[in-house]
Amino acid sequence: MPTFFERRQLVTPGDLLAEGDYVAGENTYKEDSRVYATRIGLVDYEDKKVSVVALRAFYIPRVGDTVIGTVVEVGFSGWTVDINSPYLALLKASDVLSRPFKPQKNDLTEVLDVGDLVVAKIVSYDRTHNPQLSVNEPGLGKITRGQIVRVTPTKIPRVIGKKGSMISMIKQETECHIILGHNGVILITGKSIEDEELAMMAIHKIEEESHTTGLTDRISQLIKKEKEKGR
Amino acid sequence: MSQKTEKLIDKKGLRLDGRKSDELRPIKIEVGALSNADGSAYIEQGKNKILAAVYGPRELHPKHMALPDRMVLRCRYHMAPFSVQERKSPAPSRREIELSKVIREAVEPAIFVEYYPRTAIDVFVEVLQADGSTRCTSITAASLALADAGIPMRDLVVACSAGKIEDMIVLDLMDIEDKVGSADVPVAFMPNLGVITLLQMDGILTHEEFEKAVNLAIEGCKKIYTLQKEALRAKYVSVKEVEE
Missing domain, CATH: 2.40.50.140 (Nucleic acid-binding proteins)
Incomplete structure (x- = not known):
C-alpha cells in the first residue's frame, strides 16, 4: 500500500496520491483502490486518510458558519x-x-x-x-464601523491558528475586535485606525506566509516592532 | 493553395519548420496570467498564442438554464480578428461555435460537475494568434485555467494533434500541414486516468494509419502534460520552497 508523495508536498489535480487501503479526505477522490488529488495543494497523510490542503478554492456554505x-x-x-x-x-x-x-x-x-x-x-x-x-x-x-479584509477562504483556519492561538494573539496585541467570516471576509474594529491597520497588515502577512512554520511568533514580533515605530 | 504544394517534408525527413515527424512545437505556458479572472492560463505552442480565462462557479443567469443536479459548463472559443493573415470577422462563426462545443465536451469529463449544482462555470478561450491545431492548444490552456480557479478535477486534460502529410504520420500539425496534408486527428487525453475525452478525424486514413496517429498523439499529450503540471506548479513554487 504505497503512498507516492511526501507530506506537505505540492500536488496538482490528477496526481496519484496513494494506492490501496486508504480513505479519500478533502480535495481527493478514490477510484478503485487509488486516491487522486482534485485540486492544487499540499498533501497530508494521516493514518489511513489522504487529503489535500487546497491552495485555491472557493467558499462552500456550511450550517453553523x-x-x-x-x-x-x-x-x-x-x-x-x-x-x-x-x-x-x-x-x-x-x-x-x-x-x-x-x-x-x-x-x-x-x-x-x-x-x-x-x-x-x-x-x-x-x-x-x-x-x-x-x-x-x-x-x-x-456592520456599522471597522475595516474589512478579504483572504482566500482556505486560509481562515491559519488565521485562527491552533486552538485560536494566532487570532487571540492578534486581538491582544492590537486591542482590536476581530470577527472572522468562514467565507474569507474578516471584520476588524479597533479603538483607532492605527490599531486596525496593524491588524490588517498582520492578516495580510499571514495570508502570504500561511504555509511556513513558527508564524505566530513571527507575526507577534512584527506587530510589536510596528507598534514601537508608531510611538 | 495558390501554387502547387511546396514539399512539406524534405529529403532528410524534416518538416517545414525543421521538426522531426514525432516532434512537438516549442511550448511555453503561464498560469494565472489574468488577475481579474478566477483562473487563467496563457499558452504558446509554436506560433499559436492562446489565452484562457475561467470565471466561477457562480450563480447562473438566466436562472432557468441552471440544472438542479449539476453545474453548467459554458465555453466560448473566439479568434481575435488579427489572429490570422486575412482579418477574421469578430462575430462568432459557425466554426467557432462548433469548437466551443468541442472544447466544452473535452474538458467536462474532468470536472466534478455534480459537486456544485445550480451553478455555472464560464470558460473563455481567446485565440490571439492561430497556427493550426488551436482546438488542442485551447483545451490544454482551458484545463489549466480551470485548475487554477480551484475547481475540483479528476485530472488535467491535455490535447495534441497528429496527422498525415505526404504519406507520413506526424505529430502536432501546424497550419500549412493541416491545410495541405491529407488528414488531421486531434486527441484530448487525461494521462493519469488513461481516458480519451476528444477524438476527431478530418481526412482519410487507413485503419493502421489511424491507430498510429492516435498513439502518436497520446505520446505528444503525455509530453505536454509534464509541461502543463510544471507550469501549474510554477505559480505556487514559492510555497514549495519554504516548506520545512
Whole structure:
C-alpha cells in the first residue's frame, strides 16, 4: 500500500496520491483502490486518510458558519446577500426585525440596504436550496464601523491558528475586535485606525506566509516592532 | 493553395519548420496570467498564442438554464480578428461555435460537475494568434485555467494533434500541414486516468494509419502534460520552497 508523495508536498489535480487501503479526505477522490488529488495543494497523510490542503478554492456554505456578506438585493420579505460563494444567501425580514413583519408597513431598505455589510450565521443549506442566514444572536447584524479584509477562504483556519492561538494573539496585541467570516471576509474594529491597520497588515502577512512554520511568533514580533515605530 | 504544394517534408525527413515527424512545437505556458479572472492560463505552442480565462462557479443567469443536479459548463472559443493573415470577422462563426462545443465536451469529463449544482462555470478561450491545431492548444490552456480557479478535477486534460502529410504520420500539425496534408486527428487525453475525452478525424486514413496517429498523439499529450503540471506548479513554487 504505497503512498507516492511526501507530506506537505505540492500536488496538482490528477496526481496519484496513494494506492490501496486508504480513505479519500478533502480535495481527493478514490477510484478503485487509488486516491487522486482534485485540486492544487499540499498533501497530508494521516493514518489511513489522504487529503489535500487546497491552495485555491472557493467558499462552500456550511450550517453553523459565521459569514460576512454584502446585501445585493432587497426583496419583498427579505434580502439577498453575497457571501463570496457560488451561492447567494437569503436573509428573511422576520428574522432581522424579530417581530411580526408587515410588508405594507415596514420598509426593508430602512433596516438594510443594498451595499450594507452584515455578519450572519448560516442556519440552513443543502444542495437544493440556497443558504439561509440568521442574525438572531449577539454579535451578529449590520456592520456599522471597522475595516474589512478579504483572504482566500482556505486560509481562515491559519488565521485562527491552533486552538485560536494566532487570532487571540492578534486581538491582544492590537486591542482590536476581530470577527472572522468562514467565507474569507474578516471584520476588524479597533479603538483607532492605527490599531486596525496593524491588524490588517498582520492578516495580510499571514495570508502570504500561511504555509511556513513558527508564524505566530513571527507575526507577534512584527506587530510589536510596528507598534514601537508608531510611538 | 495558390501554387502547387511546396514539399512539406524534405529529403532528410524534416518538416517545414525543421521538426522531426514525432516532434512537438516549442511550448511555453503561464498560469494565472489574468488577475481579474478566477483562473487563467496563457499558452504558446509554436506560433499559436492562446489565452484562457475561467470565471466561477457562480450563480447562473438566466436562472432557468441552471440544472438542479449539476453545474453548467459554458465555453466560448473566439479568434481575435488579427489572429490570422486575412482579418477574421469578430462575430462568432459557425466554426467557432462548433469548437466551443468541442472544447466544452473535452474538458467536462474532468470536472466534478455534480459537486456544485445550480451553478455555472464560464470558460473563455481567446485565440490571439492561430497556427493550426488551436482546438488542442485551447483545451490544454482551458484545463489549466480551470485548475487554477480551484475547481475540483479528476485530472488535467491535455490535447495534441497528429496527422498525415505526404504519406507520413506526424505529430502536432501546424497550419500549412493541416491545410495541405491529407488528414488531421486531434486527441484530448487525461494521462493519469488513461481516458480519451476528444477524438476527431478530418481526412482519410487507413485503419493502421489511424491507430498510429492516435498513439502518436497520446505520446505528444503525455509530453505536454509534464509541461502543463510544471507550469501549474510554477505559480505556487514559492510555497514549495519554504516548506520545512
